[in-house]
Amino acid sequence: MSKAFTKETDGADDDELSLPALPAHGKNYITPAGYKRLRDELLDLIDNERPKIVDVVHWAASNGDRSENGDYLYGKKRLREIDRRIRFLTKRLEIAEVVDPSVHSGSDQVFFGATVTYVDDEGGERTITIMGIDEADSSESQVSWVSPVARALLKGRIGDDVLLPTPGGVRSLEILNVVYPPARLQMQGDL
Template sequence: MDRPNYITPAGYSALRREYDQLLGDERPKLVETIAWAAGNGDRSENGDYIYGRKRLREIDRRLGFLSRRMKAAKLVDPAAQEDRSRVWFGATVTVADADDRERVLTLVGDDETDAGTGRVGWNSPIARALRGAAVGDVRRVELPTGEREYEVIALSYPAG
């Protein structure tokens, strides 16, 4: 990886929970089903066996991905941010565009993004543009729909 995989403690816990659930619960049950299906004879037309093997490959791929992401993760607690006057990792920022439409965004790790709730990845175009901005700063963002300017209206961090 060429850039750090910053993640909040809550985001890391979510990755860990998914990993543990797949490895400790779903995968063993699936292996048991596959073993049972294999014992039923002809595997070429055995739906349980074929689907089970396919799902097992998917789980193993996801486990490998989660393992790599957790290994590369750099935990950053936004509540411990020292410079709360500027936008850094974990900040919740209210921005307004030229049409005075406001958006509330929280800058989180790339593994924690959820655009529907305003959680944008640290390496997204808008997050990169907002890094280091203070209240009142105007930042230009290159988006797929074109260039836009956003003014930072408010800025906060979780309580420490």
């Protein structure tokens, strides 16, 4: 068979490739704000973006020849992307375990949601916030709770030295400060 008649796949439709790894127990800890962001994104995709693209695809299909119809081809591709993201968000929200870090406000021990300042054995000081897998943003100094540095810091207290295994060897981190967001009043519609 000629190569012209074979279907090329780039694996982009494989949902499992895009999922960040979860620990073996399958918990997906997330802050209330992170859960709300994911849920809002899911609802926006379902209620707004997908219906708009469906209308474009329907209009483009009514124009005749679909093989050279850019609106139709792009619309179908975009629908696949939206549907893939909807499946991803639905799966993640189903296993999400919302944890409010403000319950630890005033504690000197590191738990999920803590903003931790530490100094490494070379004197470099750094502040990070331990977040959920789906909400951590490294550009905002946020790390996932399953990251090596977060796992090393979890359960430590101010003044503790914890060990962080790295490819270059074991590093020592001293916890200088632990801060949690202040407690807030829960509104009925928050989650």
